[in-house]
Amino acid sequence: MSTTQPTTTVGKAANFTETRVGASVLVREFGRKIFPSHWSFMLGEVALYSFVIVILSGTFLTFFFTPAMGEMHYEGPWAPLRGVEISEAYNSTLAISFEIRGGLFIRQMHHWGALLFVAALSIHMLRVFFTGAFRRPRELNWIVGVLLVIMGMAAGFTGYSLPDDLLSGNGLRIIDGIVKSLPLVGTYLSFFIFGGEFPGTDIVARLYSLHIMIVPALLIALIGIHLVFVVVHKHTQYPGAGNTEKNVVGEPVMPTFAAKGGGFFFLIFGLISLISALFTINPIWNYGPYDPSPVSAGTQPDWYIGWADGFLRIVPGWLEFYIAGWPISLNINSAVIVMGGLFAVMFVYPFFESWLLKDKREHHILDRPRNNPTRTAIGVAGVIFYCNMWAAASGDIIAVFFQMSLNDMIYIFRAVFFLGPIIGYLITKRMCIALQRKDREIALHGRETANIIRLPHGEFLERHEALPPHKLWKLTAFESPTYTPAEPNAEGKITGLEKFRARLSKFFFEDRVAPVTKQELEASHHDHDSVESGGQGQLGY
Ligand code: HEM
Ligand code: HEM
Incomplete structure (x- = not known):
């Protein structure tokens, strides 16, 4: 610490605080x-x-x-x-x-x-x-x-x-x-x-x-x-x-x-x-x-x-029944089960994903949602599940607005409760994979310029423009989660749980688009060069 005494009021106040609290290290480090x-x-x-x-x-x-x-x-x-x-x-x-x-x-x-x-x-x-x-x-x-x-x-x-x-x-x-x-x-x-x-x-x-x-x-x-x-x-x-x-x-x-x-x-x-x-x-x-x-x-x-109110509005009445004269009101307390279930899934998801992928590494670089189609699709399924229940809480208002029967609205919400997340999952996964394919295409063949050229032998081609390195990096430097087959444990046995994990992993990650490799990039550059010099590229354009 400096031995010279501060002369300004702020300096004196800072000095007073520092000598009593000693917070400068914290401020310096945090700052x-x-x-x-x-x-x-x-x-x-x-x-x-x-x-x-x-x-x-x-x-x-x-x-x-x-x-x-x-x-x-x-x-x-x-x-x-x-x-x-x-x-x-x-x-x-x-x-x-x-x-x-x-x-x-x-x-x-x-x-x-x-x-x-x-x-x-x-x-x-x-x-x-x-x-x-x-x-x-x-x-x-x-x-x-x-x-x-x-x-x-x-x-x-x-x-x-x-x-x-x-x-x-x-x-x-x-x-x-x-x-x-x-x-x-x-x-x-x-x-x-x-x-x-x-x-x-x-x-x-x-x-x-x-x-x-x-x-x-x-x-x-x-x-x-x-x-x-x-x-x-x-x-x-x-x-x-x-x-x-x-x-x-x-x-x-x-x-x-x-x-x-x-x-x-x-x-x-x-x-x-x-x-x-x-x-x-x-x-x-x-x-x-x-x-x-x-x-x-x-x-x-x-x-x-x-969402909780909406769920209660669509749950069927027959879920209330009697066991030995005791009423079991699943039509009401299933709201607790559904809410608890959703929160339980949220609590365990990070651990589930790392178990499924056998991935115990640290991650500080974020994923672009399209590069993890399964996770993105699961997230969209969850959002649809939630939003459908939420919309059901306004079922009466929606029915009046669209002049529909309230009962029909309830049946629609019930159908979407089960089908919505599945359809959402499938569509999102296809969309992510399609976006990944588009990224691959752009990484390997450049951006479309809408600039048409005619080659000496008469063929028309659209000129593609190579991406600047930082954009190319974004499209190529990522990991794509992949199916990890069952592996034996320390005793050389493949446990039932491990087989189950491998089956789930296959279901979720078998269908994937692999990131562009260095070799593919080099090969595509080679093709581009040959087209630019008048040759006939296989991949280019
Ligand atoms: C994130 C935390 C909080 C949320 C989400 C929240 C939300 C609410 C809501 C929605 C109401 C009803 C307001 C209305 O009448 O239209 C309310 C009322 C009230 N809140 Fe909070 N609140 C929070 C924290 C606090 C804290 C920290 C205090 C006190 C230090 C407080 C004191 C009150 C009081 C006294 C009322 C009743 C008065 C009234 O309804 O106008 N709340 N709060
Ligand atoms: C009271 C509510 C919350 C407050 C005030 C809050 C505040 C913040 C802030 C300021 C950051 C750093 C900036 C950012 O990444 O946006 C952050 C990061 C983070 N938050 Fe929250 N958060 C809240 C709720 C949540 C919830 C509900 C979740 C997840 C269930 C969550 C998970 C995280 C995680 C994992 C990070 C680290 C993100 C990263 O490093 O990229 N937070 N939070």
Whole structure:
């Protein structure tokens, strides 16, 4: 450390902090971290910044929200509800909306911010999946990510259940139904959660503790671990000239990335503020207080809960049956099975892929989705599976809009539930393989120029242009996952599990396009040269 004393105020403050906290090593080390630039790496940042906005706006709301279900008569400024019996929670949310200065704006910021937060983290997750960024050494960070999805959904659900309006009451009624459908423990569990027969008097206060304390604390802890992992593992990068498995090409955190990130935070802040100032979200004063009788048509949960609601709408009633007089309500608790199943698949996917391919290596260069047709096809199948359920939550609205029968809509959603992912898988895989073939063609024969030439012997040809080296690199320097046959273990035996793995590996990876080899490239250049000099190339053009 320098022995000269700082003279400026900032210098003195920095010196004071440094001698007490000693953070300069951290700042120096972290500041020198290199962060690669690509628009898709912005999605994690959008999730982070919208989370900060949700925390800030949520803190404001806690000053005015009353998490209690005591009954009272509304006497506030919203005339249509005057004199109506409502809960204290609903009353305080109406007060935030109409009586607290800036309250409606902040409530809307909180809700729009929450919607953007879950949307950003979902799209960020798809980016990570389709580029294979979850592979070793980032599998654990993927698991932290899946936990973040679950906690994000929990935060949203506990949040929009707080105001105790008609919509949130209906959501809670569904949860009550799901809990009650659990065999043996269901009824007891429901009484325990709601503090008696639904809706009870305790639920809002309990959701409040979860929503403003436990869930945010878990989210903050998980995001902290997530970001430490991003720093420890270093960021991945897309294939490109100069990018290798051993380096990171990009900009240092200090000052470039930090300045960009800071600016970006304010852009997100501005965007959420603008949307919140212009567009109404969750107008609870129109819905009225919760009452089980007037469930309104067209009721929709927040978008990220839609898939669970949609599944419940399409599941057939005959899945409820009796065993020895006990009701088994698979028509309701299968929602838990499907949601749990999807999350279980997400948790194990990185390990499944590395087991299937016998690939234990570290990967820091991302895959272009087309170069891993199987993974991309599995991802698309998953997205179709999810989106179909999500769309089913709006089945009634779609039926009215297209003047179709609601029953027909349900049958369509049921068919797509099973067939959609399979068809999506097959089409995506064919598309990826076709794109890979196109890449091969361009790598070997250059780019089409639409420039027609006539050869001395009369033949017409389109002139192709060789790619610049960095583009050629992108099209040729990749690995294509390939079928790995069964191998004996240390004792020289091929286990049943290994045979099963090999069969799956064959199913998934036998059909593939191999990357262009050096020899092929050289041969194609040779052919091009011979055509350019008047000869008749076999491959060229
Ligand atoms: C609260 C939600 C989340 C926040 C704030 C967040 C934040 C971030 C940030 C800022 C990065 C670095 C920039 C980038 O690659 O976009 C990152 C990387 C990463 N995130 Fe997230 N993330 C969240 C949720 C998720 C989810 C849901 C998953 C997956 C299930 C996930 C998996 C990953 C992985 C594997 C990386 C490393 C990617 C790489 O190096 O290419 N994250 N995250
Ligand atoms: C990522 C985390 C969070 C999400 C996704 C989320 C989401 C939501 C949603 C959708 C609502 C309903 C808003 C409405 O009435 O239209 C809500 C309400 C509320 N949230 Fe959050 N929230 C989060 C974190 C927080 C935090 C950290 C706090 C407090 C520090 C908080 C405090 C509140 C309060 C007091 C309400 C009730 C007031 C009202 O409904 O207007 N939230 N939250």
